[in-house]
Amino acid sequence: MKMITAIIKPFKLDDVREALSDLGVEGMTVVDVKGFGRQRGHTELYRGAEYQVDFIPKIKLEIATRSENVDRLIEVITSVGSTGKIGDGKIFVYDLEQIVRIRTGELDDEAI
Amino acid sequence: MENTVLELKFALDTFYFLVSGILVMWMAAGFAMLEAGLVRSKNTTEILTKNVALYAIACTMFLLVGYNIMYVDNAEGGFIPSLGALIGTQAEGADHSLESDFFFQVVFVATAMSIVSGAVAERMKLWSFLIFTVVLTGFIYPLEGYWTWGGGFLSELGFVDFAGSGIVHMAGAAAALAGVILLGARKGKYGKKGEIYPIPGSNLPLATLGTFILWMGWFGFNGGSQLLLSDMENASAIGKIMVNTNAAAGAGAIAALLVCKLQWGKADLTMVLNGALAGLVVITADPASPSPVLSLLLGALGGSLVVFSIVMLDKLKIDDPVGAISVHGVCGILGLLLVPISNADATIVKQLIGIACIFSFVFIASFVTWMIIKKTMGIRVGEEEELNGMDQHDCGVDAYPEFVSMRN
Numbered sequence: 001m002k003m004i005t006a007i008i009k010p011f012k013l014d015d016v017r018e019a020l021s022d023l024g025v026e027g028m029t030v031v032d033v034k035g036f037g038r039q040r041g042h043t044e045l046y047r048g049a050e051y052q053v054d055f056i057p058k059i060k061l062e063i064a065t066r067s068e069n070v071d072r073l074i075e076v077i078t079s080v081g082s083t084g085k086i087g088d089g090k091i092f093v094y095d096l097e098q099i100v101r102i103r104t105g106e107l108d109d110e111a112i
Numbered sequence: 113m114e115n116t117v118l119e120l121k122f123a124l125d126t127f128y129f130l131v132s133g134i135l136v137m138w139m140a141a142g143f144a145m146l147e148a149g150l151v152r153s154k155n156t157t158e159i160l161t162k163n164v165a166l167y168a169i170a171c172t173m174f175l176l177v178g179y180n181i182m183y184v185d186n187a188e189g190g191f192i193p194s195l196g197a198l199i200g201t202q203a204e205g206a207d208h209s210l211e212s213d214f215f216f217q218v219v220f221v222a223t224a225m226s227i228v229s230g231a232v233a234e235r236m237k238l239w240s241f242l243i244f245t246v247v248l249t250g251f252i253y254p255l256e257g258y259w260t261w262g263g264g265f266l267s268e269l270g271f272v273d274f275a276g277s278g279i280v281h282m283a284g285a286a287a288a289l290a291g292v293i294l295l296g297a298r299k300g301k302y303g304k305k306g307e308i309y310p311i312p313g314s315n316l317p318l319a320t321l322g323t324f325i326l327w328m329g330w331f332g333f334n335g336g337s338q339l340l341l342s343d344m345e346n347a348s349a350i351g352k353i354m355v356n357t358n359a360a361a362g363a364g365a366i367a368a369l370l371v372c373k374l375q376w377g378k379a380d381l382t383m384v385l386n387g388a389l390a391g392l393v394v395i396t397a398d399p400a401s402p403s404p405v406l407s408l409l410l411g412a413l414g415g416s417l418v419v420f421s422i423v424m425l426d427k428l429k430i431d432d433p434v435g436a437i438s439v440h441g442v443c444g445i446l447g448l449l450l451v452p453i454s455n456a457d458a459t460i461v462k463q464l465i466g467i468a469c470i471f472s473f474v475f476i477a478s479f480v481t482w483m484i485i486k487k488t489m490g491i492r493v494g495e496e497e498e499l500n501g502m503d504q505h506d507c508g509v510d511a512y513p514e515f516v517s518m519r520n
Contacts, residue, residue, distance in 0.1 A: 044312075045376050045378045045380060046310035046311075046312045046380070046382070047310060047380060047382055047383060047422055047423075047426070047435070048372075048375070048376065048380065048383065048419065048422060048423040048426070049308050049309075049310040049423075049426065050310075050376075051309060051310045
Protein backbone atom coordinates (compact mmCIF):
# COMPACT_ATOMS: atom_id res chain seq x y z
CA MET A 1 0.00 0.00 0.00
CA LYS A 2 1.14 3.50 -0.73
CA MET A 3 0.26 6.97 0.54
CA ILE A 4 0.21 9.60 -2.17
CA THR A 5 0.60 13.20 -1.05
CA ALA A 6 0.03 15.77 -3.77
CA ILE A 7 0.49 19.53 -3.45
CA ILE A 8 -1.60 21.27 -6.13
CA LYS A 9 -2.95 24.67 -7.07
CA PRO A 10 -6.17 25.36 -5.13
CA PHE A 11 -8.33 26.00 -8.20
CA LYS A 12 -7.35 22.59 -9.62
CA LEU A 13 -8.89 20.70 -6.69
CA ASP A 14 -12.33 20.06 -8.21
CA ASP A 15 -10.90 18.82 -11.53
CA VAL A 16 -8.41 16.53 -9.80
CA ARG A 17 -11.02 15.13 -7.41
CA GLU A 18 -13.40 14.40 -10.28
CA ALA A 19 -10.71 12.68 -12.35
CA LEU A 20 -9.64 10.57 -9.37
CA SER A 21 -13.24 9.58 -8.60
CA ASP A 22 -13.60 8.45 -12.22
CA LEU A 23 -10.61 6.17 -11.61
CA GLY A 24 -12.42 4.63 -8.65
CA VAL A 25 -10.68 6.41 -5.82
CA GLU A 26 -13.12 6.28 -2.91
CA GLY A 27 -11.62 8.60 -0.40
CA MET A 28 -9.09 11.32 0.16
CA THR A 29 -8.12 13.92 2.73
CA VAL A 30 -7.69 17.54 1.67
CA VAL A 31 -5.89 20.24 3.64
CA ASP A 32 -5.37 23.95 3.01
CA VAL A 33 -1.64 24.51 3.24
CA LYS A 34 0.87 27.27 2.57
CA GLY A 35 4.39 26.97 1.34
CA PHE A 36 6.86 27.85 -1.34
CA GLY A 37 8.98 26.17 -3.95
CA ARG A 38 10.61 27.56 -7.04
CA GLN A 39 7.63 29.86 -7.54
CA ARG A 40 8.71 31.73 -4.38
CA GLY A 41 6.27 34.26 -2.91
CA HIS A 42 4.95 37.55 -4.16
CA THR A 43 4.75 41.16 -2.91
CA GLU A 44 1.63 42.83 -1.58
CA LEU A 45 0.88 46.46 -0.71
CA TYR A 46 -0.68 47.77 2.51
CA ARG A 47 -1.00 51.45 3.31
CA GLY A 48 1.78 52.50 1.00
CA ALA A 49 4.35 49.91 2.08
CA GLU A 50 5.17 46.79 0.09
CA TYR A 51 5.75 43.53 1.87
CA GLN A 52 6.81 40.06 0.84
CA VAL A 53 4.37 37.17 1.13
CA ASP A 54 6.71 34.17 1.35
CA PHE A 55 4.12 31.42 1.59
CA ILE A 56 1.55 30.83 -1.12
CA PRO A 57 -1.73 28.98 -0.50
CA LYS A 58 -1.85 25.44 -1.92
CA ILE A 59 -4.00 22.35 -1.46
CA LYS A 60 -2.54 19.13 -0.08
CA LEU A 61 -4.29 15.87 -1.10
CA GLU A 62 -3.65 12.64 0.74
CA ILE A 63 -4.75 9.39 -0.85
CA ALA A 64 -4.11 5.88 0.45
CA THR A 65 -4.08 3.32 -2.37
CA ARG A 66 -2.99 -0.16 -3.42
CA SER A 67 0.54 -0.22 -4.73
CA GLU A 68 -0.50 -1.28 -8.23
CA ASN A 69 -2.70 1.84 -8.64
CA VAL A 70 0.03 4.36 -7.88
CA ASP A 71 1.22 4.96 -11.43
CA ARG A 72 -2.30 5.58 -12.76
CA LEU A 73 -3.09 8.00 -9.98
CA ILE A 74 0.14 9.91 -10.51
CA GLU A 75 -0.58 10.13 -14.21
CA VAL A 76 -4.05 11.55 -13.64
CA ILE A 77 -2.96 14.06 -11.00
CA THR A 78 -0.07 15.21 -13.20
CA SER A 79 -2.15 15.64 -16.32
CA VAL A 80 -5.27 17.19 -14.72
CA GLY A 81 -3.43 19.28 -12.13
CA SER A 82 -0.99 20.82 -14.58
CA THR A 83 -1.19 24.33 -15.99
CA GLY A 84 2.30 24.28 -17.44
CA LYS A 85 3.20 27.34 -15.39
CA ILE A 86 5.52 27.50 -12.41
CA GLY A 87 3.85 26.59 -9.09
CA ASP A 88 1.89 23.51 -10.23
CA GLY A 89 3.08 21.57 -7.17
CA LYS A 90 4.58 18.15 -6.41
CA ILE A 91 3.61 14.57 -5.68
CA PHE A 92 5.23 12.52 -2.91
CA VAL A 93 4.74 8.75 -2.56
CA TYR A 94 5.38 6.84 0.67
CA ASP A 95 5.11 3.23 1.78
CA LEU A 96 2.07 2.69 3.97
CA GLU A 97 2.40 0.19 6.82
CA GLN A 98 -1.11 -0.30 8.03
CA ILE A 99 -4.65 0.95 7.55
CA VAL A 100 -7.49 0.45 10.05
CA ARG A 101 -11.13 1.35 9.47
CA ILE A 102 -12.29 2.65 12.83
CA ARG A 103 -15.97 1.63 12.52
CA THR A 104 -15.43 -2.05 11.67
CA GLY A 105 -11.84 -2.76 12.59
CA GLU A 106 -11.12 -3.94 9.00
CA LEU A 107 -7.44 -3.86 8.07
CA ASP A 108 -5.23 -2.80 5.16
CA ASP A 109 -6.63 -3.47 1.61
CA GLU A 110 -10.10 -4.01 3.10
CA ALA A 111 -9.95 -0.66 4.78
CA ILE A 112 -8.91 1.48 1.79
CA MET B 113 -51.49 81.50 17.56
CA GLU B 114 -48.02 83.00 17.75
CA ASN B 115 -47.35 81.07 20.93
CA THR B 116 -48.28 77.84 19.22
CA VAL B 117 -45.86 78.56 16.40
CA LEU B 118 -43.09 79.29 18.90
CA GLU B 119 -43.80 76.06 20.72
CA LEU B 120 -43.76 74.19 17.47
CA LYS B 121 -40.40 75.72 16.56
CA PHE B 122 -39.08 74.70 19.97
CA ALA B 123 -40.33 71.16 19.46
CA LEU B 124 -38.94 70.90 15.95
CA ASP B 125 -35.49 72.20 16.89
CA THR B 126 -35.36 69.92 19.91
CA PHE B 127 -36.38 66.99 17.74
CA TYR B 128 -33.71 67.85 15.17
CA PHE B 129 -31.05 68.01 17.89
CA LEU B 130 -32.07 64.62 19.25
CA VAL B 131 -32.09 62.92 15.85
CA SER B 132 -28.71 64.47 14.96
CA GLY B 133 -27.35 63.26 18.29
CA ILE B 134 -28.53 59.73 17.55
CA LEU B 135 -26.69 59.87 14.20
CA VAL B 136 -23.49 61.04 15.91
CA MET B 137 -23.89 58.36 18.57
CA TRP B 138 -23.86 55.81 15.76
CA MET B 139 -20.37 57.01 14.83
CA ALA B 140 -19.18 55.12 17.92
CA ALA B 141 -20.23 51.97 16.05
CA GLY B 142 -18.37 53.21 12.98
CA PHE B 143 -15.14 53.73 14.89
CA ALA B 144 -15.53 50.33 16.57
CA MET B 145 -15.93 48.53 13.23
CA LEU B 146 -13.16 50.51 11.50
CA GLU B 147 -10.73 49.74 14.31
CA ALA B 148 -11.79 46.09 14.63
CA GLY B 149 -11.15 45.70 10.91
CA LEU B 150 -7.72 47.32 10.91
CA VAL B 151 -6.20 45.48 13.87
CA ARG B 152 -5.08 41.85 13.84
CA SER B 153 -7.64 39.23 14.83
CA LYS B 154 -5.81 38.52 18.10
CA ASN B 155 -6.59 42.06 19.34
CA THR B 156 -10.18 42.36 18.12
CA THR B 157 -12.13 41.65 21.30
CA GLU B 158 -9.90 44.03 23.22
CA ILE B 159 -10.33 46.97 20.81
CA LEU B 160 -14.10 46.42 20.79
CA THR B 161 -14.11 46.40 24.59
CA LYS B 162 -12.22 49.67 24.59
CA ASN B 163 -14.69 51.19 22.12
CA VAL B 164 -17.83 50.32 24.05
CA ALA B 165 -16.26 51.22 27.40
CA LEU B 166 -14.93 54.57 26.17
CA TYR B 167 -18.36 55.52 24.84
CA ALA B 168 -19.95 54.65 28.18
CA ILE B 169 -17.30 56.50 30.20
CA ALA B 170 -17.44 59.56 27.92
CA CYS B 171 -21.22 59.83 28.38
CA THR B 172 -20.97 59.37 32.13
CA MET B 173 -18.14 61.84 32.66
CA PHE B 174 -19.73 64.48 30.43
CA LEU B 175 -23.01 64.16 32.34
CA LEU B 176 -21.35 64.36 35.74
CA VAL B 177 -18.87 67.21 35.15
CA GLY B 178 -17.92 67.74 31.49
CA TYR B 179 -20.99 69.58 30.24
CA ASN B 180 -20.96 71.80 33.29
CA ILE B 181 -17.32 72.71 32.74
CA MET B 182 -17.83 73.37 29.03
CA TYR B 183 -21.13 75.29 29.06
CA VAL B 184 -22.57 76.20 32.46
CA ASP B 185 -21.97 79.54 34.22
CA ASN B 186 -18.72 80.37 32.45
CA ALA B 187 -17.23 83.83 31.92
CA GLU B 188 -17.50 85.22 28.37
CA GLY B 189 -14.12 85.26 26.64
CA GLY B 190 -12.23 83.47 29.44
CA PHE B 191 -9.52 80.82 29.59
CA ILE B 192 -10.52 78.85 32.71
CA PRO B 193 -14.12 77.63 32.91
CA SER B 194 -16.04 77.31 36.15
CA LEU B 195 -15.95 73.87 37.77
CA GLY B 196 -19.26 72.31 38.64
CA ALA B 197 -21.49 69.28 38.33
CA LEU B 198 -24.42 68.24 36.13
CA ILE B 199 -25.98 70.08 33.24
CA GLY B 200 -27.51 73.20 34.79
CA THR B 201 -31.05 74.50 34.28
CA GLN B 202 -33.15 75.36 31.25
CA ALA B 203 -32.59 78.99 30.17
CA GLU B 204 -35.55 81.32 29.53
CA GLY B 205 -36.32 81.76 25.85
CA ALA B 206 -33.99 78.98 24.66
CA ASP B 207 -34.51 77.55 21.19
CA HIS B 208 -34.58 73.96 22.33
CA SER B 209 -34.63 71.85 25.47
CA LEU B 210 -31.53 71.81 27.63
CA GLU B 211 -31.49 68.02 27.63
CA SER B 212 -31.47 67.86 23.84
CA ASP B 213 -28.48 70.22 23.82
CA PHE B 214 -26.68 68.02 26.33
CA PHE B 215 -27.53 64.91 24.32
CA PHE B 216 -26.14 66.41 21.12
CA GLN B 217 -22.93 67.60 22.81
CA VAL B 218 -22.24 64.41 24.75
CA VAL B 219 -21.88 62.24 21.68
CA PHE B 220 -19.15 64.57 20.34
CA VAL B 221 -17.00 63.83 23.37
CA ALA B 222 -17.19 60.14 22.61
CA THR B 223 -16.11 60.84 19.02
CA ALA B 224 -12.97 62.65 20.20
CA MET B 225 -12.07 59.74 22.46
CA SER B 226 -12.76 57.12 19.76
CA ILE B 227 -10.02 58.73 17.68
CA VAL B 228 -7.52 57.94 20.44
CA SER B 229 -8.37 54.26 20.74
CA GLY B 230 -7.50 53.50 17.11
CA ALA B 231 -4.08 55.14 17.22
CA VAL B 232 -2.94 53.35 20.37
CA ALA B 233 -4.49 50.01 19.38
CA GLU B 234 -2.81 46.61 19.77
CA ARG B 235 -0.42 47.58 22.59
CA MET B 236 -2.07 49.98 25.08
CA LYS B 237 -3.19 48.48 28.39
CA LEU B 238 -6.98 48.37 28.62
CA TRP B 239 -7.30 49.83 32.10
CA SER B 240 -4.71 52.57 31.57
CA PHE B 241 -6.64 53.59 28.47
CA LEU B 242 -9.90 53.75 30.42
CA ILE B 243 -8.35 55.95 33.11
CA PHE B 244 -7.12 58.33 30.41
CA THR B 245 -10.66 58.30 28.99
CA VAL B 246 -11.98 59.61 32.31
CA VAL B 247 -9.52 62.52 32.27
CA LEU B 248 -9.95 63.47 28.60
CA THR B 249 -13.74 63.30 28.47
CA GLY B 250 -14.33 64.79 31.92
CA PHE B 251 -11.76 67.58 31.91
CA ILE B 252 -9.39 68.08 28.96
CA TYR B 253 -12.02 68.15 26.21
CA PRO B 254 -14.59 70.26 28.10
CA LEU B 255 -11.93 72.86 28.94
CA GLU B 256 -10.72 73.37 25.38
CA GLY B 257 -14.28 73.04 24.08
CA TYR B 258 -15.33 75.94 26.29
CA TRP B 259 -12.80 78.22 24.57
CA THR B 260 -14.82 78.16 21.35
CA TRP B 261 -18.26 76.58 21.79
CA GLY B 262 -18.76 77.61 25.42
CA GLY B 263 -18.07 81.29 24.72
CA GLY B 264 -14.42 81.39 25.82
CA PHE B 265 -11.54 83.44 24.42
CA LEU B 266 -11.28 81.68 21.04
CA SER B 267 -14.90 82.44 20.20
CA GLU B 268 -14.33 86.06 21.18
CA LEU B 269 -11.22 86.11 19.00
CA GLY B 270 -13.23 84.94 15.98
CA PHE B 271 -11.75 81.47 15.53
CA VAL B 272 -14.09 79.52 13.22
CA ASP B 273 -14.63 75.80 13.79
CA PHE B 274 -18.18 75.03 12.77
CA ALA B 275 -18.59 71.39 13.80
CA GLY B 276 -15.24 70.52 15.34
CA SER B 277 -12.37 69.90 12.90
CA GLY B 278 -10.17 71.28 15.65
CA ILE B 279 -12.21 71.04 18.85
CA VAL B 280 -13.16 67.39 18.31
CA HIS B 281 -10.97 65.84 15.60
CA MET B 282 -7.60 67.57 15.98
CA ALA B 283 -8.02 67.45 19.77
CA GLY B 284 -8.56 63.67 19.65
CA ALA B 285 -5.55 63.32 17.37
CA ALA B 286 -3.37 65.46 19.68
CA ALA B 287 -4.24 63.23 22.63
CA ALA B 288 -3.55 60.18 20.45
CA LEU B 289 -0.19 61.53 19.29
CA ALA B 290 0.93 62.11 22.88
CA GLY B 291 -0.07 58.54 23.72
CA VAL B 292 1.63 57.01 20.68
CA ILE B 293 4.90 58.85 21.39
CA LEU B 294 5.01 57.54 24.97
CA LEU B 295 3.83 54.10 23.92
CA GLY B 296 6.14 53.29 21.00
CA ALA B 297 5.42 51.22 17.89
CA ARG B 298 3.84 47.77 17.83
CA LYS B 299 6.28 44.87 18.02
CA GLY B 300 7.23 43.79 14.53
CA LYS B 301 6.31 47.08 12.86
CA TYR B 302 9.93 48.15 12.37
CA GLY B 303 12.96 45.98 11.67
CA LYS B 304 16.38 46.32 13.29
CA LYS B 305 17.64 48.57 10.50
CA GLY B 306 14.52 50.71 10.63
CA GLU B 307 12.79 48.99 7.73
CA ILE B 308 8.98 49.26 7.81
CA TYR B 309 6.90 46.09 7.96
CA PRO B 310 3.21 46.64 7.24
CA ILE B 311 0.80 44.89 9.61
CA PRO B 312 -2.32 44.29 7.49
CA GLY B 313 -5.71 44.56 9.15
CA SER B 314 -7.66 41.38 9.77
CA ASN B 315 -11.07 42.28 8.39
CA LEU B 316 -11.46 44.81 5.58
CA PRO B 317 -15.23 44.28 5.22
CA LEU B 318 -15.63 45.52 8.81
CA ALA B 319 -13.30 48.46 8.15
CA THR B 320 -15.40 49.41 5.12
CA LEU B 321 -18.66 49.07 7.04
CA GLY B 322 -17.18 51.25 9.79
CA THR B 323 -16.25 53.93 7.29
CA PHE B 324 -19.76 53.99 5.82
CA ILE B 325 -21.27 54.21 9.31
CA LEU B 326 -18.99 57.17 10.10
CA TRP B 327 -19.91 58.79 6.80
CA MET B 328 -23.60 58.43 7.68
CA GLY B 329 -23.14 59.65 11.25
CA TRP B 330 -21.31 62.70 9.93
CA PHE B 331 -24.58 64.06 8.52
CA GLY B 332 -25.68 64.44 12.14
CA PHE B 333 -22.28 65.74 13.18
CA ASN B 334 -22.19 68.56 10.63
CA GLY B 335 -25.90 68.93 9.93
CA GLY B 336 -26.80 69.06 13.61
CA SER B 337 -24.13 71.66 14.28
CA GLN B 338 -26.32 74.23 12.52
CA LEU B 339 -28.23 73.92 15.84
CA LEU B 340 -31.55 75.13 14.39
CA LEU B 341 -33.86 73.84 11.68
CA SER B 342 -37.16 75.60 12.10
CA ASP B 343 -37.00 78.49 9.62
CA MET B 344 -36.17 78.82 5.96
CA GLU B 345 -32.69 80.20 6.48
CA ASN B 346 -31.57 77.43 8.81
CA ALA B 347 -33.31 74.67 6.89
CA SER B 348 -31.61 75.79 3.65
CA ALA B 349 -28.27 75.98 5.42
CA ILE B 350 -28.69 72.39 6.61
CA GLY B 351 -29.46 71.23 3.09
CA LYS B 352 -26.27 72.87 1.90
CA ILE B 353 -24.26 71.38 4.78
CA MET B 354 -25.45 67.87 3.95
CA VAL B 355 -24.57 68.28 0.26
CA ASN B 356 -21.14 69.73 1.06
CA THR B 357 -20.37 67.05 3.66
CA ASN B 358 -21.23 64.28 1.23
CA ALA B 359 -19.34 65.93 -1.62
CA ALA B 360 -16.17 66.33 0.43
CA ALA B 361 -16.25 62.71 1.57
CA GLY B 362 -16.72 61.46 -1.98
CA ALA B 363 -13.97 63.67 -3.35
CA GLY B 364 -11.66 62.58 -0.53
CA ALA B 365 -12.15 58.92 -1.42
CA ILE B 366 -11.65 59.58 -5.14
CA ALA B 367 -8.50 61.59 -4.50
CA ALA B 368 -7.00 58.89 -2.26
CA LEU B 369 -7.86 56.24 -4.84
CA LEU B 370 -6.14 58.18 -7.62
CA VAL B 371 -3.09 59.04 -5.51
CA CYS B 372 -2.61 55.36 -4.57
CA LYS B 373 -3.01 54.22 -8.17
CA LEU B 374 -0.51 56.81 -9.42
CA GLN B 375 1.93 56.21 -6.59
CA TRP B 376 1.93 52.41 -6.27
CA GLY B 377 -0.20 51.12 -9.12
CA LYS B 378 -2.76 49.60 -6.73
CA ALA B 379 -6.10 50.70 -5.31
CA ASP B 380 -5.21 50.48 -1.62
CA LEU B 381 -8.62 50.07 0.06
CA THR B 382 -7.68 51.20 3.56
CA MET B 383 -6.19 54.38 2.10
CA VAL B 384 -9.42 55.03 0.21
CA LEU B 385 -11.38 54.60 3.45
CA ASN B 386 -9.05 57.06 5.16
CA GLY B 387 -9.45 59.39 2.16
CA ALA B 388 -13.23 59.55 2.60
CA LEU B 389 -12.82 60.26 6.31
CA ALA B 390 -10.15 62.88 5.57
CA GLY B 391 -12.58 64.69 3.25
CA LEU B 392 -15.17 64.64 6.03
CA VAL B 393 -12.75 66.00 8.63
CA VAL B 394 -11.67 68.82 6.31
CA ILE B 395 -15.21 69.98 5.52
CA THR B 396 -16.22 69.79 9.21
CA ALA B 397 -14.38 73.07 9.92
CA ASP B 398 -16.99 74.92 7.85
CA PRO B 399 -19.52 72.91 5.83
CA ALA B 400 -21.92 75.87 5.61
CA SER B 401 -19.92 78.42 3.60
CA PRO B 402 -18.27 76.77 0.56
CA SER B 403 -20.12 75.95 -2.64
CA PRO B 404 -20.57 72.26 -3.42
CA VAL B 405 -17.83 72.49 -6.06
CA LEU B 406 -15.42 74.09 -3.61
CA SER B 407 -16.35 71.34 -1.14
CA LEU B 408 -15.26 68.79 -3.72
CA LEU B 409 -11.89 70.52 -3.96
CA LEU B 410 -11.49 70.79 -0.18
CA GLY B 411 -12.35 67.11 0.26
CA ALA B 412 -9.94 66.11 -2.51
CA LEU B 413 -7.15 68.07 -0.84
CA GLY B 414 -7.81 66.17 2.38
CA GLY B 415 -7.99 62.81 0.61
CA SER B 416 -4.65 63.43 -1.13
CA LEU B 417 -2.88 64.81 1.92
CA VAL B 418 -3.94 61.94 4.15
CA VAL B 419 -2.17 59.36 1.95
CA PHE B 420 1.16 61.19 2.14
CA SER B 421 0.68 61.93 5.82
CA ILE B 422 0.15 58.25 6.66
CA VAL B 423 3.29 57.25 4.76
CA MET B 424 5.25 60.09 6.38
CA LEU B 425 4.18 59.22 9.95
CA ASP B 426 5.09 55.60 9.24
CA LYS B 427 8.59 56.74 8.27
CA LEU B 428 8.85 58.87 11.42
CA LYS B 429 8.14 55.69 13.42
CA ILE B 430 4.85 57.07 14.72
CA ASP B 431 2.91 53.81 14.54
CA ASP B 432 -0.80 54.52 14.07
CA PRO B 433 -2.60 51.31 13.04
CA VAL B 434 -5.72 53.05 11.72
CA GLY B 435 -4.29 56.37 10.49
CA ALA B 436 -6.21 58.38 13.10
CA ILE B 437 -3.53 61.03 13.59
CA SER B 438 -3.34 61.70 9.86
CA VAL B 439 -7.09 61.64 9.25
CA HIS B 440 -8.22 63.66 12.25
CA GLY B 441 -5.11 65.64 13.17
CA VAL B 442 -3.39 66.58 9.92
CA CYS B 443 -6.64 66.94 7.98
CA GLY B 444 -8.32 68.72 10.89
CA ILE B 445 -5.61 71.38 10.71
CA LEU B 446 -5.93 71.53 6.93
CA GLY B 447 -9.68 72.03 7.20
CA LEU B 448 -9.30 74.88 9.70
CA LEU B 449 -6.71 76.62 7.53
CA LEU B 450 -8.95 76.39 4.45
CA VAL B 451 -11.94 78.07 6.13
CA PRO B 452 -10.93 81.67 5.14
CA ILE B 453 -11.25 80.74 1.43
CA SER B 454 -15.04 80.73 1.65
CA ASN B 455 -15.82 82.39 4.98
CA ALA B 456 -15.12 86.12 5.25
CA ASP B 457 -15.42 86.03 9.05
CA ALA B 458 -12.34 83.87 9.38
CA THR B 459 -8.72 84.91 8.90
CA ILE B 460 -5.70 82.68 8.58
CA VAL B 461 -4.04 84.27 11.64
CA LYS B 462 -7.05 83.67 13.87
CA GLN B 463 -7.30 80.11 12.61
CA LEU B 464 -3.61 79.55 13.35
CA ILE B 465 -4.02 80.91 16.88
CA GLY B 466 -6.97 78.59 17.48
CA ILE B 467 -5.07 75.59 16.13
CA ALA B 468 -2.00 76.38 18.23
CA CYS B 469 -3.99 76.89 21.45
CA ILE B 470 -6.13 73.77 21.12
CA PHE B 471 -3.35 71.52 19.86
CA SER B 472 -0.72 72.55 22.37
CA PHE B 473 -3.08 72.45 25.33
CA VAL B 474 -4.57 69.04 24.49
CA PHE B 475 -1.18 67.60 23.56
CA ILE B 476 0.55 68.79 26.74
CA ALA B 477 -2.34 67.94 29.08
CA SER B 478 -2.61 64.48 27.50
CA PHE B 479 1.14 63.95 27.57
CA VAL B 480 1.25 64.72 31.29
CA THR B 481 -1.74 62.48 31.96
CA TRP B 482 -0.29 59.58 29.95
CA MET B 483 3.05 60.11 31.70
CA ILE B 484 1.49 59.90 35.17
CA ILE B 485 -0.35 56.71 34.16
CA LYS B 486 2.85 55.32 32.66
CA LYS B 487 4.83 55.95 35.86
CA THR B 488 2.16 54.48 38.12
CA MET B 489 0.48 51.55 36.39
CA GLY B 490 2.22 51.44 33.00
CA ILE B 491 0.60 52.02 29.62
CA ARG B 492 2.01 49.19 27.53
CA VAL B 493 1.21 45.49 27.80
CA GLY B 494 4.04 43.00 28.33
CA GLU B 495 5.91 41.49 25.40
CA GLU B 496 4.27 38.10 25.81
CA GLU B 497 0.75 39.55 26.01
CA GLU B 498 1.43 41.57 22.87
CA LEU B 499 2.68 38.52 20.97
CA ASN B 500 -0.19 36.29 22.11
CA GLY B 501 -2.73 39.02 21.51
CA MET B 502 -4.53 41.23 23.98
CA ASP B 503 -7.81 39.34 23.61
CA GLN B 504 -6.51 36.41 25.68
CA HIS B 505 -4.85 38.55 28.30
CA ASP B 506 -7.39 41.32 28.88
CA CYS B 507 -10.69 39.82 27.82
CA GLY B 508 -10.20 36.07 27.98
CA VAL B 509 -11.91 35.35 24.68
CA ASP B 510 -10.88 35.48 21.04
CA ALA B 511 -13.07 37.37 18.58
CA TYR B 512 -12.91 34.56 16.02
CA PRO B 513 -12.55 31.30 17.99
CA GLU B 514 -12.76 28.89 15.05
CA PHE B 515 -10.61 26.16 16.55
CA VAL B 516 -12.19 25.90 19.98
CA SER B 517 -13.16 22.26 20.48
CA MET B 518 -16.89 21.68 20.74
CA ARG B 519 -18.47 19.60 23.51
CA ASN B 520 -21.98 18.24 23.26
